[in-house]
Amino acid sequence: MTLAEMQFVIPDLRPASAELFMLAMACGILLVDLFVKDKKRTLTFVLTQLALLGAAVITFMTSTGEIAYTFSNMYVDDLLGDLLKLLTYLTVIVVLFYSRGYVLDRPQMAKGEYYTLTLFATLGMMVMISANHFLTVYLGLELLSLSLYALVALNRDSVQATEAAMKYFVLGALASGLLLYGMSMIYGATGTLEITAVAERLYQGQANKSILVFGLVFLVAGIAFKLGVVPFHMWIPDVYHGAPTAITLLIASAPKLAAFAIVMRMLVNGLVVLAADWQMMLIILSVLSMAIGNLAAIAQTNLKRMLAYSAISHMGFMLLGLVTGVIGGDARFALNAYSSSMFYVITYVLTSAGTFGMILLLARAGFESDLLDDFKGLNKRSPWFAAMMMMMMFSMAGVPFFVGFFAKFSVLQAVVAAGYLWLAIAAVIFSLIGAFYYLRVVKLMYFDQPNDPSPIHAPFDVKLLMSANGLAVALLGIFPQALMSICAVALLRSL
Amino acid sequence: MEFKTFVFYFFAAIMVFAALRVITARNPVQAALFLVLTFVSASGIWMLLQAEFLAIALVLVYVGAVMVLFLFVVMMLDINLDRVREGFWSYLPLGAIVALLMVAEMGLVLGGNYFDLFENKVPQAAADATNVMSVARLMYTDYVYPVELASVILLVGIVAAVVLTMRDRRKTKAVDPATQVIVKAKDRMRVLQMPSEKQG
Numbered sequence: 001m002t003l004a005e006m007q008f009v010i011p012d013l014r015p016a017s018a019e020l021f022m023l024a025m026a027c028g029i030l031l032v033d034l035f036v037k038d039k040k041r042t043l044t045f046v047l048t049q050l051a052l053l054g055a056a057v058i059t060f061m062t063s064t065g066e067i068a069y070t071f072s073n074m075y076v077d078d079l080l081g082d083l084l085k086l087l088t089y090l091t092v093i094v095v096l097f098y099s100r101g102y103v104l105d106r107p108q109m110a111k112g113e114y115y116t117l118t119l120f121a122t123l124g125m126m127v128m129i130s131a132n133h134f135l136t137v138y139l140g141l142e143l144l145s146l147s148l149y150a151l152v153a154l155n156r157d158s159v160q161a162t163e164a165a166m167k168y169f170v171l172g173a174l175a176s177g178l179l180l181y182g183m184s185m186i187y188g189a190t191g192t193l194e195i196t197a198v199a200e201r202l203y204q205g206q207a208n209k210s211i212l213v214f215g216l217v218f219l220v221a222g223i224a225f226k227l228g229v230v231p232f233h234m235w236i237p238d239v240y241h242g243a244p245t246a247i248t249l250l251i252a253s254a255p256k257l258a259a260f261a262i263v264m265r266m267l268v269n270g271l272v273v274l275a276a277d278w279q280m281m282l283i284i285l286s287v288l289s290m291a292i293g294n295l296a297a298i299a300q301t302n303l304k305r306m307l308a309y310s311a312i313s314h315m316g317f318m319l320l321g322l323v324t325g326v327i328g329g330d331a332r333f334a335l336n337a338y339s340s341s342m343f344y345v346i347t348y349v350l351t352s353a354g355t356f357g358m359i360l361l362l363a364r365a366g367f368e369s370d371l372l373d374d375f376k377g378l379n380k381r382s383p384w385f386a387a388m389m390m391m392m393m394f395s396m397a398g399v400p401f402f403v404g405f406f407a408k409f410s411v412l413q414a415v416v417a418a419g420y421l422w423l424a425i426a427a428v429i430f431s432l433i434g435a436f437y438y439l440r441v442v443k444l445m446y447f448d449q450p451n452d453p454s455p456i457h458a459p460f461d462v463k464l465l466m467s468a469n470g471l472a473v474a475l476l477g478i479f480p481q482a483l484m485s486i487c488a489v490a491l492l493r494s495l
Numbered sequence: 496m497e498f499k500t501f502v503f504y505f506f507a508a509i510m511v512f513a514a515l516r517v518i519t520a521r522n523p524v525q526a527a528l529f530l531v532l533t534f535v536s537a538s539g540i541w542m543l544l545q546a547e548f549l550a551i552a553l554v555l556v557y558v559g560a561v562m563v564l565f566l567f568v569v570m571m572l573d574i575n576l577d578r579v580r581e582g583f584w585s586y587l588p589l590g591a592i593v594a595l596l597m598v599a600e601m602g603l604v605l606g607g608n609y610f611d612l613f614e615n616k617v618p619q620a621a622a623d624a625t626n627v628m629s630v631a632r633l634m635y636t637d638y639v640y641p642v643e644l645a646s647v648i649l650l651v652g653i654v655a656a657v658v659l660t661m662r663d664r665r666k667t668k669a670v671d672p673a674t675q676v677i678v679k680a681k682d683r684m685r686v687l688q689m690p691s692e693k694q695g
Binding site for chain 1: 636639641644647648650654657
């Protein structure tokens with residue numbers, strides 16, 4: 001085809017309408033905020049929530065259940081993407097409600113940019129979730145990361161936050177470099193960056209295997225960095241600890257969904273022919289993460305740091321589902337394995353949001369409430385919130401009949417079905433070790449005397465959301481089937 | 496030896512030499528200037544491959560903008576080099592071992608096939624289109640989505656830079672014309688009546 005024959009066809013914008021709406025709203029709010037005189041930025045807050053709500057409505061209305069490509073096949077709209085996007089909006093909405101009081105108490109953070117950068121980060125996650133091209137995966141990731149770096153550094157007067165932002169930025173840039181290097185190798189071997197086209201060429205078996213595996217190593221390293229699994233986890237504790245808790249909540253929740261999406265797109269959709277290779281790498285990452293995450297969490301006195309190590313171990317556990325999809329070229333168990341992983345990551349985000357939300361709820365101006373000791377005797381100060389926190393901790397530990405138990409159970413049955421009995425035993429042992437530090441929080445709340453016996457004041461909306469969050473953790477544990485089958489259907493219609 | 500091959504080796508030799516000088520030059524300004532030389536030689540090699548767009552972009556962006564900015568920073572900050580060099584010799588053995596290990600490992604993985612570099616011929620450019628035109632057409636048609644995304648990333652970069660560096664509104668010393676116009680003489684000047692002092 002010569003250049004003269006090239007015709008420009010305006011791409012079909014309908015599948016990407018939620019992204020377009022989000023971009024327009026983010027730019028609009030950026031401008032509107034210039035004229036907001038109100039110190040509390042109520043208008044910016046309301047507009048941001050409306051933007052997220054509007055995007056949710058658009059995603060829901062335009063969801064057809066069919067796989068649609070647009071922008072020269074760089075963008076894919078499918079049920080998996082729609083589901084993950086809806087959950088992302090929901091998480092960000094909840095995160096903004098939880099953070100509202102914390103942000104208002106800190107004048108450095110109560111700026112309009114807090115809201116616009118959060119929206120841009122959400123846009124980055126949406127791009128990642130819908131990426132069908134290595135280039136768009138990378139650009140979405142950078143959009144998300146760049147917004148998060150700035151958000152971590154937003155509280156400029158805090159030395160800890162600045163240090164965390166610097167570490168996050170430098171290590172994140174390194175990880176992006178690794179990811180790009182891997183992508184360039186895969187491009188060299190297959191001659192395309194489009195994920196579906198890469199998969200096709202690999203099926204035909206023309207590509208040079210040694211270059212592919214060489215690139216795959218870098219790709220997996222880059223992904224591992226972003227997921228924060230051992231040995232690429234060093235940034236997680238420092239960033240979770242140093243960042244303002246409102247930003248930690250954002251980093252620890254919704255981006256995990258987007259990271260799961262790019263793992264599915266790149267490894268499962270694109271490089272499934274190399275499954276035997278990347279599954280081996282992920283097994284090593286997963287076992288190391290569960291070991292180091294759970295053991296290091298025991299030694300922490302800071303709750304945010306403890307939850308950071310717990311995040312490392314949870315991401316390791318989540319990877320277990322991904323390594324059991326294809327066994328010896330047989331993909332019979334793939335749907336079961338991947339949907340259990342997806343269920344795991346969704347429920348982790350739910351629980352993690354609630355836990356960090358609780359830290360935010362107890363924090364006040366000049367008091368972070370992020371030490372384990374700050375949770376002493378919470379039952380005496382507020383029995384209801386103590387009960388919510390207890391459910392969250394039980395769920396993370398995997399105590400039966402909370403959602404975390406079912407998530408762990410479904411991943412484990414996928415592992416056993418795939419024949420990796422030793423892996424399942426290792427996972428159970430590390431989870432048992434992990435249960436210790438979750439239950440220690442429960443012990444502190446119920447059996448110790450509070451340092452500060454004053455009762456807890458929280459706005460009505462936060463109380464309501466926190467209760468809904470805690471009850472969801474409990475109810476989804478009793479009736480997990482609905483969410484489980486939604487995950488399975490979304491994956492079935494998208495892979 | 497063909498003339499083109501000679502030119503390639505000429506540029507390549509300059510490039511390797513300049514790259515070595517970047518890391519061995521003691522003076523950071525000299526190092527930065529050698530980096531400029533490296534970029535210019537690299538763009539020469541790209542010219543040989545008929546990738547004139549990349550060659551021009553490299554000179555414009557890296558030599559023209561990034562390196563000049565870098566030189567400004569180096570000159571302005573007046574970095575104390577002895578402190579930067581302090582740990583060099585103590586870190587060198589470990590760093591060298593890690594680097595050699597990685598090179599050896601990569602060599603083992605890739606074996607002797609050198610990625611089949613010489614089997615893949617450089618594609619011939621279409622006769623009726625220049626590099627710049629082809630890139631531009633692709634950028635604004637097939638690649639419009641990534642280009643737009645890159646622009647959003649730049650926007651976030653601007654927003655982040657502003658929000659992280661802008662302190663409270665500075666008290667400016669500029670005069671407000673409106674207050675100047677309505678000012679009266681008696682607001683500015685006070686005539687004091689004092690008894691005159693006798694001399695002597």
